[in-house]
Amino acid sequence: MPTIRDVAKHAKVSVGTVSNVLNGNNNVREETRQRVLDAIEALNFHPSAIARSLTTQRTNTIGMIRTELRHHFPGAESDPFILDLIDGVSSAAEETRTGVTFWTIPVGSAEMELYRDVVLSRQVDGLIVFALRDNDPRLAFLREKQFPFVVFGRPDSMTETNWIDVDGAHGIELAVTYLGKLGHQRIGYLSPPGEQFLTRLRWQGFLSGIKKIGADIDMQLVLEGDFTERSGEINTHQLLDLEYPPTAIVCNNDRMAFGAMRAIQSRGYTVGHDIAVVGFDDITLSRYWHPPLTTIRQPIREIGQALFHLLLAVIEGLPTDGLGAQLIKPELQIRESTR
Amino acid sequence: MPTIRDVAKHAKVSVGTVSNVLNGNNNVREETRQRVLDAIEALNFHPSAIARSLTTQRTNTIGMIRTELRHHFPGAESDPFILDLIDGVSSAAEETRTGVTFWTIPVGSAEMELYRDVVLSRQVDGLIVFALRDNDPRLAFLREKQFPFVVFGRPDSMTETNWIDVDGAHGIELAVTYLGKLGHQRIGYLSPPGEQFLTRLRWQGFLSGIKKIGADIDMQLVLEGDFTERSGEINTHQLLDLEYPPTAIVCNNDRMAFGAMRAIQSRGYTVGHDIAVVGFDDITLSRYWHPPLTTIRQPIREIGQALFHLLLAVIEGLPTDGLGAQLIKPELQIRESTR
């Protein structure tokens, strides 16, 4: 494999000049540039990304680390929501020829070890952190190391951190008040896992929604899930076993809503007519479900793109004025599962 | 940020010795090793992955490039099937601390440019290629450059290429003969996009299945899709508009099957009872659908893991005896959409 020195020799110039040609610097005479380009062509030379990284201290790669939560059983992994996020990030990254390196790791000690490894050996230029947990050790670590990162979600201490989040409380409140308008008063709530940071925020939204429609909180109707269809199904069966089951169920993601609908249908009830179901996310499949799912829409691909651009600014030390703390208002997408 | 020379100075040894300690070479006296470790600790030193890569010529990263096909509209992207593949690959990669770098790029000239860039600048140690097309230019390129890669799918010319594939023809045939046993003779077929390599193989499976059950091929019942729910829905409407519509539809992935079911249900028919639907993949959501989808199961996560291990062998120049050409027999997962 030819190196820059081979090219220099072939074109009868110095390595510095070849480097200048490679980087499009305009301090090279046209005739010389041509000679260098010819040599590059003749030797079929391509600069090594690694060698370049060594001096520039940039890898042109960003990282995303996915933490697998507690319950690991088949199906826990494949979350369309995450893919949409990755897709948004990587489509934006492509525009600047940036790669997105992706790791999957179980929560626990190995997780932090991976973060240490990735950060301290400088394998990527920056990280996008998502699925925030309470007192997230990842944020503390990244702040301490002053490593460039952005967050999807709101960090507990928001100073000096750039983040983009969807106003989940607002979304849940929208769903609850909408259900209230339809006459529902007994509303079930399938919560996100307790350790997720967004859980508390969304719970606030549920409380204020319930208050607005003049209903009471019944903790029997509140169950914690883990974002899988399975958990939505199991929890809904539990709700339906109650003496006074809910007439509507608010689920904290679409996958749990799918599980809830399955539980409802398996008992011969009709979703929408007998029991209303609302999801959260609006993944592609939701509008194709039977019946189509009413859900709180997060523009996830766009968020992914915005996260990348924000991270790029952080990496390059540019001001993130205004962009560094964005709270996006989600919208309620009304379909047949609530009528 | 401290370098290996800082550590050497601090421990009063040479850089060579520090390097030996870092790499666990056993030619260092215990006392010296301890002194070096203390220095590493004191300075909080972590070796640079890039510098290491420069000499070892290994990045400890592999790549996956996702090509966005022709039709680009919202929802075309989020394919749970792909995420499961990524997830399988990256979970296996994690065991050897290998990162998976992911690019998303529209099909076309930019695609090959990205491949050139990634390969020739040696950004990753190897590539996993998937969604093969006829006469795929990517394979020709990678072969020519002798770049390490493995394929999910079967390359047209299989010499010197390591691949793992699911026997799609067998899967489709299973589905058709099963439907035949249920009494179906008019069977619709939603084909994959024509440019995909697997399209021909699966078509053979369909033909042989139809022949086995003694039915006739009716090209009116055969439509080409693009793997999205939308295309499944549109094509199914077209089938239902026929004078003699099919009594069963075989779809080449689960997402199109979801669209097909939606079309069927929107006309007041009952899936399973009136018209049977079969999918392909068995993504997590399929068993939660209403009704649960009968589908041809590919063990995609396991395939992802196997692909990674195969690629690692190729990268390290190890023999891939037996592993380099695996044809996996899929199974028919029978659920309510066909009864």
Next chain:
DNA sequence: AATCAAAATTGAACCGGTTCAAAAGAGGAC
């Protein structure tokens, strides 16, 4: 033809690791 500022070119030093031949040190045998 001489002068001089601007443009072009040079090449050593550097980025931060690994490698390996050569040198130094340790320990056992006589």
Next chain:
DNA sequence: GTCCTCTTTTGAACCGGTTCAATTTTGATT
């Protein structure tokens, strides 16, 4: 104490780019 072998340590060279101060070339001006 000397010799020899085996173990440990050294440090220059290397990986393949970029950078920048110093040098050379160019060409316009007088």
